[in-house]
Amino acid sequence: MLQSASIIDACRLSRAIIKVFRHNDLEDLEILLRSTAGDKIVITEGVFSMDGDFSALDKICCLAKEYNAVMIVDDAHGDFIFGSPGSYSGVPGYFDVKGMIDVNVSSLSKGLGCFGGYVASSKLVRELLINKSRQFIYTSALPEHLSAAALAAVPLAEKGNLQHRLFRNVEFFYKKLTDLGFSINNSASQIIPVMIGDEKLAIDFSSELLLDGVFVQPIRYPTVGKGKARLRLTVTSLHTKGDLLT
Structure with missing residues (x-):
């Protein structure tokens, strides 16, 4: 837990x-x-x-x-x-x-x-x-x-306008990630863990993404269990489809 x-x-x-x-x-x-x-x-x-x-x-x-x-x-x-x-x-x-x-x-x-x-x-x-x-x-x-x-x-x-945009972005991003074969555990919200497993591989993923202008924090032991490293993504209502496809 x-x-x-x-x-x-x-x-x-x-x-x-x-x-x-x-x-x-x-x-x-x-x-x-x-x-x-x-x-x-x-x-x-x-x-x-x-x-x-x-x-x-x-x-x-x-x-x-x-x-x-x-x-x-x-x-x-x-x-x-x-x-x-x-x-x-x-x-x-x-x-x-x-x-x-x-x-x-x-x-x-x-x-x-x-x-x-x-x-x-x-x-x-x-x-x-x-x-x-x-x-x-x-x-x-x-x-x-x-x-x-x-x-x-x-x-x-x-008002709910931003929430509706957020939920559309989340649904869109869920599908794109799973279509690419990534596991996002049981996420049901704007917090999306892309499960990597190996700690070093998660760091390497994060570093490569940063070179492409995408800042994603690798979460690894001791914050999570050993062998359960992940990239923790958070979708917002202000993300465009282009942002999420980057």
Whole structure:
């Protein structure tokens, strides 16, 4: 499972007992919930940042509710991209489980194209974070112009025009890559891992692409497992067909 580094770091900093369930494995999650006494928190991403696939968020939320666990989702890669027209509230909106999320952690730098991030939660959790979170307290506030840019981007995202262009580009690029024989795992989003396998070969691929004016980062061990190196591509709504065919 390729969980985001921010989730891993947050879990470690919490000093809680950490139990990891297998990727989207609901049976494994239920076993852990059933066998854990006391307060419980379930944390997952909305869109997984290395493979581009969705979490089974609707079913995970149901299990969290059944076992009285706090539900936290990091939807940095799904927010303002997926959901329903008029809101595009990310993977929780896509699965219609917004009311089952206790804490929604997200980014302003992905779907909105700005900078920074936010936490959406109850007033009680918000006050707790403001007064107790060292990462918040000892971090400089966002400059006013960046906050204003993010606020201005929200109504543009809610219209859905850019999302439709993005989804067309993603579908087009999926087909071109698979027609060429590349494996993109189970990606269902704008994050597309082109699986290479060998670490050196992934670096060589990246270097050759850069010579042609295409900047693609090779992702390799220890960010991913040994032998699972890949080129991590991200399609945007502003890419043209010509860009994607380069």
